[in-house]
Amino acid sequence: xxxxxxxxxxxALTAPEIARSLDAFxxxxxxxxxxxxxxxxRIAEVEDGMLNSIGLANPGIDCFVSNSLPxxxxxxxxxxxxIGGFEVADYGDLCDRLDDLPEVAAIELNVSCPNVDxxxxxxxxxxxxxxxxxxxxxxxKLSPATADVAEVAQAARRAGTDGLSxxxxxxxxxxxxxxxxxxxxxSAGGLSGPALKPIALAAVHxxxxxxxxxxxxxxxxxxxxxxxxxxxxxxxxxxxxxxxxSDPGAPARVRTELAGELEQLGVDGLDNVIGLAHAEPAPHxxxxxxxxxxxx
Amino acid sequence: xxxxxxxxxxxxxxxxxxxxxxxxxxRLEPGVPGQFFMLEAPGRLLPRxxxxxxxxxxxxxxxxxxxxxxxxxxxxxxxxxxxSIFGPLGNGYRLDVERPLLVGGGIGIAPLAYVSEALDGxxxxxxxxxxxxxxxxxxxPGAQVVIDPILVxxxxxxxxxxxxxxxxxxLEEVARLEPAAQLAWEAPMACGYGACYGCAVEIDGEIKRLxxxxxxxxxxxxxx
Numbered sequence: 001x002x003x004x005x006x007x008x009x010x011x012a013l014t015a016p017e018i019a020r021s022l023d024a025f026x027x028x029x030x031x032x033x034x035x036x037x038x039x040x041x042r043i044a045e046v047e048d049g050m051l052n053s054i055g056l057a058n059p060g061i062d063c064f065v066s067n068s069l070p071x072x073x074x075x076x077x078x079x080x081x082x083i084g085g086f087e088v089a090d091y092g093d094l095c096d097r098l099d100d101l102p103e104v105a106a107i108e109l110n111v112s113c114p115n116v117d118x119x120x121x122x123x124x125x126x127x128x129x130x131x132x133x134x135x136x137x138x139x140x141k142l143s144p145a146t147a148d149v150a151e152v153a154q155a156a157r158r159a160g161t162d163g164l165s166x167x168x169x170x171x172x173x174x175x176x177x178x179x180x181x182x183x184x185x186x187s188a189g190g191l192s193g194p195a196l197k198p199i200a201l202a203a204v205h206x207x208x209x210x211x212x213x214x215x216x217x218x219x220x221x222x223x224x225x226x227x228x229x230x231x232x233x234x235x236x237x238x239x240x241x242x243x244x245x246s247d248p249g250a251p252a253r254v255r256t257e258l259a260g261e262l263e264q265l266g267v268d269g270l271d272n273v274i275g276l277a278h279a280e281p282a283p284h285x286x287x288x289x290x291x292x293x294x295x296x
Numbered sequence: 297x298x299x300x301x302x303x304x305x306x307x308x309x310x311x312x313x314x315x316x317x318x319x320x321x322x323r324l325e326p327g328v329p330g331q332f333f334m335l336e337a338p339g340r341l342l343p344r345x346x347x348x349x350x351x352x353x354x355x356x357x358x359x360x361x362x363x364x365x366x367x368x369x370x371x372x373x374x375x376x377x378x379x380s381i382f383g384p385l386g387n388g389y390r391l392d393v394e395r396p397l398l399v400g401g402g403i404g405i406a407p408l409a410y411v412s413e414a415l416d417g418x419x420x421x422x423x424x425x426x427x428x429x430x431x432x433x434x435x436x437p438g439a440q441v442v443i444d445p446i447l448v449x450x451x452x453x454x455x456x457x458x459x460x461x462x463x464x465x466x467l468e469e470v471a472r473l474e475p476a477a478q479l480a481w482e483a484p485m486a487c488g489y490g491a492c493y494g495c496a497v498e499i500d501g502e503i504k505r506l507x508x509x510x511x512x513x514x515x516x517x518x519x520x
Contacts, residue, residue, distance in 0.1 A: 014490035014508055015297060028493075036503040041484050043494030045342045045366070050486060054493045057503065177364075193341050245487035246336070246343050248382065249300060 001231060001258075001270040003251055006192075006218045006241030007082035007108060007141070007165075008054065013068070016075055018244070021251040024078040026239065027068075029110045031084050032093065034060035044174045044183040049193035049220070050242055051172050053186040056084055056113055061097055069103060078105035080139070084113055088122075092129035099134040107136050109161070112143035112168040113190075124155035131160030139216060141165035144203040150210035163214035164207055165239070167200045193242040194220040201233050208234025208275055222250070224257025231270055232277040297489055298333070298383035299324060305377045306355055312431030314403065315371040316349065318357045319381060326351035327384025329391070329411040330461075330480050330512040333358070334488040336380040337366035342486050343382065344370065347407035347461070347511070349435065356381070359432065361403040385488045389478050389512050391415060393457035398422075398436065399448050399470060399477075401462025402429060407480055409435035411459055423448035423462070449473060471515035480512045 002023035011028070012019035019025045037057025044051045059068065064081075072079050081104050083094040091109060098104045109130055111123050127140055140161040142152055153164055169190025174183045182188070200219025208215055217235025221227050222243040230238050243250045258270070267273055303319040310316075317335075324333075326348055334343035335358065344366045350357040362371040373379065389411055398420035400408045405422050412420060420439035423446070424430040433441045442451055449469040452458065458477035460470045467479045483495035483506045495506040500517050 008493070009491055011490045017297075037493065037496060040496055041494075042496060043484050043486050043492060045340060045486075048341065050341060052486075052492070052494065054496075057493055057496065242341070242486075245492050246334075246341065247300075247380070248487075248489065248491075 001227075002216075002237040003227075003255060004080070004216060004237060004239040005244060006239040007110065009241040009244050012072055012075055012077070015248065018248050018251065019075050019077055021249075022077060023237075024080050024105060025072065025075065026080040026108060027064075027072070027082050028058055029056050029082040029084040029113065030058050030061050030064045030094070031056055031086075032061055032090050034058065034063065039185040041184055042186075042189070044189065046172065046174045046191070047195070049172070049191050049195035050245075051174055051184060051189035051191055052169070053184045053189035055186070061094055065097060065101070069101065073103040079103055080106040080108055082108040082110050082141070084110040085126075088125045088129050091126045092133040095130045095133035095136070095138075099136060104136060106139060106162075107134060108139045108141055108165055110141050110168070112141055122155075123152050124159045127156045127159035127161045137162045139163040139165045141168055142203070142207075143168045143170065144199045144219075145170045149203045150206040153207040153211050153213070157211045157213055161213065163216065164211070165216045165218065166203045166207055166235070167196070167219050169196065170199065192220070194222060196220045197226060201229060204230055204235050205233040205277060209278060221254070222247075224254050224259070224261045227254055227258050228261045228265075228273065229277075231273045232275070234275045234278065236271075236274055298327070298385050300380055300382040302378045303356070303381045305373045305375050305379070307375055308371070308373055311359070311434065312428045313361070314429075314432050315360045315362065316357055316435075317360055317370060317373060318352065318355050319379070321351075321354060321356045324356065324381060325384060326356060326410075328388030329414050330388030330407050330459075330478075331384035331386050332407075332488065332511060333381050333383030333385065335370060337369040338373070338377070338379065339369055340366045342366070343380070343488070345385075345482075345485050345488050345507070346370075347410075347480065348384065349406045349409045350413065351410060359403065359406040359409070359435065382488065386507055386511050387509070389459050389480070393459070395456045397452070397456035397458050398439070399452060399458055399460040399462070399466075400436075401448055401466040403432075404460075404462030404466070404480070405432055405435065407461050408459070412436045412439075419456075421448045421451050423451075423466070467518075471518065475515050477515040478512050479515055479518070481506055481510055481518070483511075 197220030
């Protein structure tokens, strides 16, 4: 099992030693053009979680490729580039820019940022555009704020995604205790942290059953036990997000705790835990589905 | 980047309406005056950024105003309690100045006590809302104290290298009066080490992270 960071929760260039404690570093989402992000205040702590409305602040793909990527490569950690766009063609263009770069290990399609106004229409169309532009492994990052996340995951699979990143934050609102005004300048922001964990687990569980795709599980993971639960629900990798803010040493701690959890469980190797929460192992289901689609 | 350690609380003292929290520093370095630490606030998800107020032998001391759930949790700690502390972080004051003058407003005097110690007690002007709040001036012996409605910015003499910390309107006025001043700013931050992008402010015309570029900035860098 690989341990990653959730996109936007770590800057490998200001904290290289933390990035090196991961199996791969996922960049903050890169967009076609530079973005300054939303006005402050951009973060607010809430009960068992936090809200953020950073708004995809990033230097844009040109500056990222020429300036950030060479420095990230020096870390010696596989680099996953998270990309985001405002129309379907953006994703194809961004993947096209990254396809020839050997230093990019994988591409994560952020199709679910809650902090921008223009959300592109169809996840299937986006994944298809990206798939047409790159041979790199594609992970599609989905929002749990949808009627049926498994259906979206199936659309992403049909369009050629190699895996899923589950989940992105969901919109929440916090009001100032004195003024009763929104604490974030943008009013609502993405909820992360422990409050998101059961929602994320449900999404991982449902998408694993529906697709059998490799899943990077994330959403409120702060301990080895949390990571174990995501793996049991169907994740083959897990990512740390909000916990990195309060505990930069979390990657090493979570690994140690996870080893202890496995020992206690009496299971040899985490791969044997993947999907353990399911009555029927999903890979079989996925194979049966594929066979059915071929024969029909 | 600083290091992170579980520190035990050595003392909690009321100073006017504020609280001076002293912890045993272990292997943590006190850093440069104006740098800050992320303090675990018991029962809260996120740590709270606090600039160092004093560095007694073997200890770190933080002056805290209990204004929300995190600072309230910190102010109700008791000797022997243990909290994680991460730091020192960010960029502090440059102390190689010829005629230092410390200018502080309210809880903004927090980092200035440590600056004063490092510079051997330079002149200081501190402003407070009430006489009760002004009790905190005890941390900078010999400082001139003004109380609302008199403002520190009415009392700054010309010809000094100003090192300031205080509420935003005060800092903006200091920046107008003294473009070469060094100002310590504050912004909500989740991590303190550049990961969360929560503390973005406009610096030199660009949106940057205060925890990485600051919290102490040249006045010109933030002039509107």
